[in-house]
Amino acid sequence: MAERRPNPIFTIAPDVNNETLLVHACETLASASVMASELAFILEGPKCNLALGIQQMISLAELSVNRVLDHVDPQ
Template sequence: MKKFPPDLPETNSDPLDPVELSKSTERTISARLRNPNHADPISHFFNIFPDVDTPSLLSHSCETLAQLNFLTTELACKLEGSNRSLALSIQQLAVIGELLVKRALDNVDPPEETPDSQPTTQH
């Protein structure tokens, strides 16, 4: 018995036109570059509370970069050729950023030394 795929509902929504999207983005970026005092439109959507401590900011940054590392690695596994190389380059930048943030976090809040963490000597 043959199975037929279900009929997908027709959608009336048009996909975003990349050319129009690019033009809109270019206008916004150009305005920002011409006048550095012009408000950054992205800052109206997301905001970080001003009283968040530095270790928390660094921890969240590190986790975000680790997620970016994972996602780009997963993407690279599904790609071939120059697209794979591009995804792996982005992944490498995420790893470098993660290492830098981890070092900054260690500088701000050094890990505690515990007696158990010292190497054991065997005779």
């Protein structure tokens, strides 16, 4: 297998802390959830169900990130 090298155009600064990364991930997932939900209302039938399934997966990932964020920075 070829060595995997990330494209440097999309590199996260090495000094960004975990809390900041988690907050950004949570905000990105929340935005993706809204987009998938809006798309589902435009679609019909199986395509609507697919968009709702994607939205559900995004929501589950968002819950996981929020749980980790709670452990990093308990309120």
